[in-house]
Amino acid sequence: MAVVLCRSQFTRRDAQFVVSRLSKTARSARALERLLEDPEGWEELLDLEPIYQALLDEPALCKVSAPFYFYVLTRRALLRNGMDDRNLCDYVAAVLAAFLRQDRMRHPGWAGGRKSFVNLVKVMEKAGEPGEASFELRHFLADYTLFLTGIFPQNVEARHHGAPGMDFYEAVGQAYYRSAAMDPLASRKRLKEVFLLLAEGFRTVRVSLNQMAERCLHFAQPAV
Incomplete structure (x- = not known):
């Protein structure tokens, strides 16, 4: 269930x-094309207002990839809240792009099949077991809670009296990002620093996604 980073x-x-x-002449277009042949050439350009505004004003006409779309929107949302880390943005955007494919809303590696990812307590029990599968499940749990509280906060807040609320999901997300960061596999996969940032800044990232979803995204609410 590895998340594939958007910039790749x-x-x-x-x-x-x-x-x-961004180009106004054929000469400037050629210069930009050469710049974009270098992966680092994308970074400054994607922060520019015309790129962001075009995605807001004419999303159906832009014909861009989902990773590109979510990276640009996520980057702007995080910057508004003081989080200027491109690797963090890349990971969060990749989580959104992955979970918004419906098959990602289910986890195939626990309880013997493709069960709806609803009962966090049961899944948390599986996450306590040793091995790589446990690592993958822990950061899946953290990713899921980030996605759910970031994109569908109303769904969390509108649940029946006595059901876990936003504080519970935030605590789960923070705890599992921190736990995943401490696993040696996180260092081997070059995810430790991002997981630590998410553990410490979960609420800020969540609020940033709330603001992004309200401005830019419109989805039906999933069952929790």
């Missing part, structure tokens, strides 16, 4: 979109 998935069409929004 940008497409030729994404590059063409950037060039079309």
